Amino acid sequence: MIRRRFPWLSYLVVGTGAALTVVPFLDMVMTSFKGPGESGTLPYRFLPKAFDPSNYRAAIDQLDLPVLFRNSVVATAVITGSVLLTSSLAGYALAKLRFPGRDFVFRLVLSTMMFPPFLFFVPRFLILVHWPLAGGNDLFGRGGAGLTVSIVALTVPFLVNGFGIFLMRQFMLSIPDEVLEAARIDGAGEFAVWWRIVVPQTKPVVVTLGLLTFVDAWNEYIWALLVSTADPDVMTLPVGIQLLQDHIDPTRTMPVVMAGLVLSILPVLILFLLLQKYYIRGVMLSGLK
DSSP states (O other): HHHOOOOOHHHHHHHHHHHHHHHHHHHHHHHHHHTTTTTTOSSSOOSSSSSSSSSHHHHHTTTHHHHHHHHHHHHHHHHHHHHHHHHHHHHHHHHOOOTTHHHHHHHHHHHGGGGGGGGHHHHHHHHHHTTTSSTTTTTSOOOGGGGGGSGGTGGGGGGHHHHHHHHHHHHHHHHHHHHHHHHTTTTOHHHHHEEEEEEEEHHHHHHHHHHHHHHHHHHOOHHHHHHHHOOOGGHHHHHHHHHHGGGGGGGHHHHHHHHHHHHHOOOOOHHHHHHHHHHHHHHHHHHOO
C-alpha cells in the first residue's frame, strides 16, 4: 500500500542504500590520488587538488607485489576450488542420497556455522605446527614448525565450508528425484549422476558460492597475519598493505595505503563484473538474502 501511494519512497530508499555503498569506495579511490598532507585535513576535501598517480608507484615499490599477489592468488584459487568441490559433493550426498545418520551429519554441518571463526584460529595453528613429517617435525609432530612455514598453511583451515554445503544442499533439494532415478536406471553411477545432471543445473549457485568464497579468501587478514608471523614468505596482499603504514612518509600514509587497497580490490571487482549475471541469478534461485 505504501509503495503504491508513495512510489518515490522506494527510489529514495534504494538510492540512499546505493550512495552508502558507493561513496566509501569512491572516497577510497579519490584518496589514493591525493598528494602529501591532503588526507585527513579539515575541512575535508572529497576530490584531490591534483590527481597524483605517484601513490600507486610508491605502493608498488614498497610492496613485494609479485610475491604477495602470487600468494594471494594461489591461496584463493585453492580455497575456492576446494570449497566448490566439497560443497557440491557433500550437498549432493545430503540432499539426494539416503544413508544412516544423514540428518545428524547435516545438523553437525549446521552447527559449524554457529561458532565465530576466530574461536578456531589457535587450535588450527597448533595443529599445523605439530603436523607430522612436515617442516622438520618427526612422526609425532615434534622438532619443527610443521606446515606453518608453507603456503599450505593459508589454505588448510578453509578447504571445507559449512555454509557452502548448506547452500548447495538446499538448492539440490529442488532437483526432481525422477530425473536422477532415470539416469540410474540407464546405468549411470552416483558420480556420473552428480557430474552430468546435478552440476550443470547448479551453475548459478556454484558461481554465487564461488564469488562469496573468493572474496572471503582474498580479503582474509587475521589468519594470514598469524601465519605470516611464522613465515614472512607466505604473506598475502591484505597483510602487506596493512604493513605499508610502517614504511612510508607519514604525510603520505593514507593515500599510499588507499592506492594499495585499490590494487587489491581490482581482481575482485573484475571477477564480479564478469560473473554478475550468474551471481544475481544464483542469489534469486537460492533465496540468499
